[in-house]
Amino acid sequence: MTRNHGILLVDDNKSDVELARRAFQRAHPTGWIAVARDGEEALDYLFATGAHTGRDSTIVPEVVLLDLKLPKLDGHQVLRRMRADERTKRIPVVVLSSSAERQDVLTSYELGANSFVRKPVDFTDFLDLARLLAAYWLVANEPVDGG
Amino acid sequence: MTHTVLIVDDSLTVRMDLAEAFEVAGFRPLLCGTVADARALVRREWISIAILDVLLPDGDGVELLQELKTNTKTAEAPVLMLSSEADVKDRIRGLQTGADDYVGKPYDTGSVVARARELVHARLPPSLERDAVLVVDDSPTFRDELRRALEGAGYVVFTAASGEEGLRAAATHRPTALLVDGVMPGIDGATVIRKIRLDAALRGTPCILLTASDDRGEELRALDAGADAFVRKDEDLEVVLARLGAVLRRASNESADGSALHAPKRVLVVDDSETYLQVIASVLRSDGYDVVMARSGEEALEMLAVQTVDCILLDLVMPGLSGKDTCRQIKSTPNLRDLPLIIVTSIEDRHAMIEGLTLGADDFIAKSSDLDVIKARVRAQIRRKQFEDAHRRIREELLRSQLEATEARSARQLAEARAALVESKAKMAEELERKNKELEAFSYSVSHDLRGPLRSIHGFSHLLLEDYANVLDADGRDYLLHVRAAAQRMSDIIDDLLLLSRVSRAELRRAPTDLAEIARNVAAELQNRHPDRTVELAISEGLVADADYRLMRVVFDNLIGNAWKFTAKTPEARIELGVMETERDGDGNAVFFVRDNGAGFDMTYAQKLFQPFQRLHTEEEFSGTGIGLATVQRVVDRHGGRVWAKGEVGRGATVFFTIPRDERGGSR
Numbered sequence: 057m058t059r060n061h062g063i064l065l066v067d068d069n070k071s072d073v074e075l076a077r078r079a080f081q082r083a084h085p086t087g088w089i090a091v092a093r094d095g096e097e098a099l100d101y102l103f104a105t106g107a108h109t110g111r112d113s114t115i116v117p118e119v120v121l122l123d124l125k126l127p128k129l130d131g132h133q134v135l136r137r138m139r140a141d142e143r144t145k146r147i148p149v150v151v152l153s154s155s156a157e158r159q160d161v162l163t164s165y166e167l168g169a170n171s172f173v174r175k176p177v178d179f180t181d182f183l184d185l186a187r188l189l190a191a192y193w194l195v196a197n198e199p200v201d202g203g
Numbered sequence: 204m205t206h207t208v209l210i211v212d213d214s215l216t217v218r219m220d221l222a223e224a225f226e227v228a229g230f231r232p233l234l235c236g237t238v239a240d241a242r243a244l245v246r247r248e249w250i251s252i253a254i255l256d257v258l259l260p261d262g263d264g265v266e267l268l269q270e271l272k273t274n275t276k277t278a279e280a281p282v283l284m285l286s287s288e289a290d291v292k293d294r295i296r297g298l299q300t301g302a303d304d305y306v307g308k309p310y311d312t313g314s315v316v317a318r319a320r321e322l323v324h325a326r327l328p329p330s331l332e333r334d335a336v337l338v339v340d341d342s343p344t345f346r347d348e349l350r351r352a353l354e355g356a357g358y359v360v361f362t363a364a365s366g367e368e369g370l371r372a373a374a375t376h377r378p379t380a381l382l383v384d385g386v387m388p389g390i391d392g393a394t395v396i397r398k399i400r401l402d403a404a405l406r407g408t409p410c411i412l413l414t415a416s417d418d419r420g421e422e423l424r425a426l427d428a429g430a431d432a433f434v435r436k437d438e439d440l441e442v443v444l445a446r447l448g449a450v451l452r453r454a455s456n457e458s459a460d461g462s463a464l465h466a467p468k469r470v471l472v473v474d475d476s477e478t479y480l481q482v483i484a485s486v487l488r489s490d491g492y493d494v495v496m497a498r499s500g501e502e503a504l505e506m507l508a509v510q511t512v513d514c515i516l517l518d519l520v521m522p523g524l525s526g527k528d529t530c531r532q533i534k535s536t537p538n539l540r541d542l543p544l545i546i547v548t549s550i551e552d553r554h555a556m557i558e559g560l561t562l563g564a565d566d567f568i569a570k571s572s573d574l575d576v577i578k579a580r581v582r583a584q585i586r587r588k589q590f591e592d593a594h595r596r597i598r599e600e601l602l603r604s605q606l607e608a609t610e611a612r613s614a615r616q617l618a619e620a621r622a623a624l625v626e627s628k629a630k631m632a633e634e635l636e637r638k639n640k641e642l643e644a645f646s647y648s649v650s651h652d653l654r655g656p657l658r659s660i661h662g663f664s665h666l667l668l669e670d671y672a673n674v675l676d677a678d679g680r681d682y683l684l685h686v687r688a689a690a691q692r693m694s695d696i697i698d699d700l701l702l703l704s705r706v707s708r709a710e711l712r713r714a715p716t717d718l719a720e721i722a723r724n725v726a727a728e729l730q731n732r733h734p735d736r737t738v739e740l741a742i743s744e745g746l747v748a749d750a751d752y753r754l755m756r757v758v759f760d761n762l763i764g765n766a767w768k769f770t771a772k773t774p775e776a777r778i779e780l781g782v783m784e785t786e787r788d789g790d791g792n793a794v795f796f797v798r799d800n801g802a803g804f805d806m807t808y809a810q811k812l813f814q815p816f817q818r819l820h821t822e823e824e825f826s827g828t829g830i831g832l833a834t835v836q837r838v839v840d841r842h843g844g845r846v847w848a849k850g851e852v853g854r855g856a857t858v859f860f861t862i863p864r865d866e867r868g869g870s871r
Binding site for chain 2: 069071072075078125153154155175176177178179180182
């Protein structure tokens with residue numbers, strides 16, 4: 057199959073989004089990155105509804121980077137809805153959280169997250185992490201065709 | 204089992220009379236006319252009880268009594284003395300020698316048997332499952348009516364047409380209750396009840412007197428005689444049944460007290476005139492009293508010393524100790540002063556009467572008085588005494604119940620106080636739980652929300668340095684490096700504070716834990732992170748403690764981490780983990796230690812080591828947040844142990860700690 061090298065980043069923090077965008081551009085210049093600023097928008101993007109009505113829903117990101125603390129629907133609710141829907145249940149989800157509280161990690165895996173990563177404060181570390189994630193999820197990992 | 208009764212009396216009539224009565228009652232009588240016969244018999248036979256006459260042809264009954272009481276074979280057998288009323292001295296002697304009771308002659312066969320049965324605790328015939336009621340009434344119509352009503356209510360009913368027949372029936376059937384008509388030809392109802400009360404075996408039987416009239420006098424006489432209740436015949440039969448039920452309930456509730464109330468009344472008559480004694484004795488006996496006669500004041504006092512009575516009739520004029528002195532002595536003796544005492548005298552003057560009453564006598568009668576008056580006076584005094592006793596009992600009962608109520612109240616207050624304590628404890632626990640939750644929420648937002656801005660500060664200063672390095676001079680770039688380092692440091696502090704908070708809250712799960720293994724893992728990770736370092740590790744084997752694995756991991760992350768850090772500038776770095784060979788702490792617990800040969804510290808500041816944010820080195824020398832050892836202390840604390848440190852600047856530091864066994868004895 058053809059790879060689209062797309063990432064959906066779900067994060068409400070402008071600065072974090074900007075830093076992530078920079079980090080992933082540098083890590084994987086041929087990929088693209090879509091951004092949703094809250095849980096509801098993330099689902100709208102995935103199902104081409106609401107503000108994303110009319111989007112070509114056959115284009116499915118190869119990985120979703122999901123923050124947990126989000127306005128409207130939080131990260132766990134988004135994850136639950138994704139895993140309950142035939143169209144999105146197989147999309148890899150990497151939880152990208154500020155903290156690694158045990159309960160958050162547990163719940164994330166129970167709801168079907170594929171990975172849990174803590175956002176480092178040190179930007180150098182974050183650049184390393186972005187390279188690692190891109191290399192793995194956009195290159196090494198084999199997604200299911202059509203999501 | 205059959206009880207053997209030894210009857211020793213020189214009168215054949217008495218022997219045959221008693222033998223017959225005892226046989227009917229299920230005893231095996233052994234009869235003797237002389238002391239010698241009795242001695243021979245006792246050698247051959249085991250006896251359950253002995254009935255001894257005092258005056259015997261070849262000796263003295265009291266001496267025989269003494270022999271029986273000192274012979275181990277017979278010592279346990281109760282002894283009942285039989286004697287003519289003339290021998291008060293014998294009565295005293297007998298009771299002092301160990302006789303269990305004393306029955307005056309002429310005796311009532313029924314009460315002798317009953318008393319004997321009581322003394323040997325002979326089993327009564329198995330009681331009927333249903334309550335048996337004896338109805339004594341001379342009217343066949345009423346008898347039948349009552350019988351039908353009682354049988355309808357589930358009672359077994361016996362009937363008798365006269366007082367005499369009633370007493371015989373009572374002895375034969377041993378009813379659980381007696382319903383007796385007040386007015387009958389021959390012995391009347393009150394007398395039947397009084398005689399029942401005299402019978403040791405029957406005296407506890409509840410008695411209800413039935414009467415046709417509204418006569419209060421009859422009711423009084425009935426209650427006086429010992430009736431438990433009084434029912435008018437014209438009342439509904441339901442009332443009779445209700446009364447009967449109540450009386451039976453009461454009887455079963457207080458049979459112990461009741462029997463004392465119904466015990467036969469014993470009257471002591473003190474007079475120097477034999478004729479008068481006999482007259483009074485026969486009058487009182489006919490009324491159902493047990494009469495004891497004393498011929499002088501001295502005899503009376505002696506008698507009272509061994510056996511109590513219910514009423515005393517005291518002659519005022521006697522040779523020897525006078526009636527006045529006798530009265531004074533009785534009234535000044537603590538256990539006797541409450542006995543009703545009636546002064547009897549032929550001197551009919553006001554002076555003597557007043558004097559007698561001044562001495563404490565309860566009543567005063569003239570010898571010339573009608574015998575019925577004497578009877579009535581005795582009855583009245585005994586009744587008064589009974590009322591007083593009952594009153595006292597009630598008062599004691601009341602006092603006791605008040606005491607019990609007070610006790611119950613304090614017990615309740617105690618229980619309430621305890622409950623309040625438990626409740627306040629629960630509230631405190633709840634409060635603590637709530638505070639913990641708040642703290643958790645706080646920690647969560649600290650870890651989550653404080654780190655976000657730090658990421659931005661760090662990230663954007665990084666991007667500035669990268670993308671705009673050419674527009675910044677060296678100072679500008681240096682400042683940005685400071686901004687970035689500060690953000691990183693703040694992030695470290697947040698992480699360490701979170702850890703400190705987490706080790707304080709985490710559930711303690713103790714199990715045998717290999718400390719050496721944890722230390723090796725920590726050291727291996729440090730070596731991975733700093734491949735250029737060469738550190739000699741000396742970790743003892745078999746360092747097992749009753750501890751929480753995850754928390755001990757935090758301890759060694761800090762202790763080994765510190766040792767690693769502070770030996771960074773030491774040429775031949777060495778880190779050692781071990782247990783003190785000989786030294787133990789005050790409670791005998793093993794002392795573990797982590798030693799390094801690094802920078803060490805000034806012992807002056809040893810106290811500050813374990814306080815949060817206390818650092819003994821500058822950030823330039825050795826980085827750190829100053830929270831690590833506080834976290835170590837918190838973990839050791841939670842295990843009930845102690846931690847302390849020794850060091851010397853430039854020569855290394857040693858941290859000691861103990862992990863005592865779990866006191867609650869759960870895990871080892």
